[in-house]
Amino acid sequence: MYNLVLLAAKPDEWTHDQFIEWWRGEHADMTYGLPGLRRWQHTEVLDAMDDRRSAGWDGLSILSFDSRADLDAALASPEWAAAVAHVGTMKGRRIAVMGEERVMVPETAVEA
Numbered sequence: 001m002y003n004l005v006l007l008a009a010k011p012d013e014w015t016h017d018q019f020i021e022w023w024r025g026e027h028a029d030m031t032y033g034l035p036g037l038r039r040w041q042h043t044e045v046l047d048a049m050d051d052r053r054s055a056g057w058d059g060l061s062i063l064s065f066d067s068r069a070d071l072d073a074a075l076a077s078p079e080w081a082a083a084v085a086h087v088g089t090m091k092g093r094r095i096a097v098m099g100e101e102r103v104m105v106p107e108t109a110v111e112a
Helices: 016-024 026-031 068-075 078-087
Strands: 002-009 039-044 059-065 093-100
Touching: 002 068, 016 026, 016 039, 016 059, 026 078, 059 068, 068 078, 068 093
Parallel strands: none
Antiparallel strands: 002 059, 002 093, 039 059
């Protein structure tokens, strides 16, 4: 998998709950149609381990594609342009990085 990872913080005038509701709601609706999107994981940030360095973030999304070429195609698509336009002039912060996924610990079945 090739992932686009987005760490985001809400605009100052929004509450955390408003931002998460927007991100998982109307903004998600703009994202579901990205061509080649294989998986999307979203984490609502509820706690920070180190307040001095880690505080101030509200959520993390990982959008997964089969390859870098598939991610590039999604980023060049009208669906991506619409999602970016939907964010508009929102004054939140974000970090966006991308790279090849490597599973370090595979999922295991939970024993009953």
